[in-house]
Amino acid sequence: MANIQKLLSGFEEFYKKYFVEQKHIYQELYDKGQSPKTLVIACSDSRVDPSILLGTAPGEIFVIRNVANLVPVFDCDMSHCHGTSAALEYAVRHLKVENIIVLGHSQCGGIKTLVEEHNHNHNFIDTWLEIADTPEMRRLCQKHDNEEACSLCEKEAIRISMNNLMTFPFVAEACREQRLKIYGWYFDLQYGRLDEIK
Numbered sequence: 001m002a003n004i005q006k007l008l009s010g011f012e013e014f015y016k017k018y019f020v021e022q023k024h025i026y027q028e029l030y031d032k033g034q035s036p037k038t039l040v041i042a043c044s045d046s047r048v049d050p051s052i053l054l055g056t057a058p059g060e061i062f063v064i065r066n067v068a069n070l071v072p073v074f075d076c077d078m079s080h081c082h083g084t085s086a087a088l089e090y091a092v093r094h095l096k097v098e099n100i101i102v103l104g105h106s107q108c109g110g111i112k113t114l115v116e117e118h119n120h121n122h123n124f125i126d127t128w129l130e131i132a133d134t135p136e137m138r139r140l141c142q143k144h145d146n147e148e149a150c151s152l153c154e155k156e157a158i159r160i161s162m163n164n165l166m167t168f169p170f171v172a173e174a175c176r177e178q179r180l181k182i183y184g185w186y187f188d189l190q191y192g193r194l195d196e197i198k
């Protein structure tokens with residue numbers, strides 16, 4: 001319960017900052033609606049909150065968070081529940097973001113699961129992680145010990161997501177017309193570094 005009380009106090013602080021001291025910020029966001037220029041696709045991990053890591057203001061970034069910051073391949077079967085794809089579509093087609101950042105991180109529990117267990121149990125997590133279960137990922141797992149494999153696979157997962165983004169026709173078209181750029185960033189929790197992944 002202590003944690004919930006802390007969150008409610010946190011909201012009071014937020015209210016004071018944005019609705020009392022700088023009320024123009026939300027007033028403008030309310031009047032004009034949101035128009036973020038950047039979509040960040042990050043992991044759900046509690047240690048890698050994009051707004052905190054990137055020091056953004058309300059309304060500045062549109063965020064998708066899921067297990068291991070993965071983007072699935074474009075799937076035209078609309079009967080499935082495509083949460084990440086729906087948010088991506090909204091960001092690119094309706095908000096017309098100009099940047100997409102795939103933000104990965106060290107010590108990723110999702111990638112660790114993928115590295116350590118290749119016998120999938122067909123639960124939600126394993127099925128989701130299949131997005132990153134590529135021959136290159138398997139090669140990295142076989143060639144390196146667990147710790148190094150995790151680090152290399154975390155970075156490779158960012159590349160997989162960046163490549164998968166381009167399978168969405170509206171993303172590929174926006175990139176082709178130079179209305180959209182895709183970046184891969186890797187946050188190292190131990191040293192506080194942010195590296196670009198190509």
Ligand SMILES: [Zn+2]
Nearest residue numbers: 043045108109
């Ligand atoms: Zn993670």
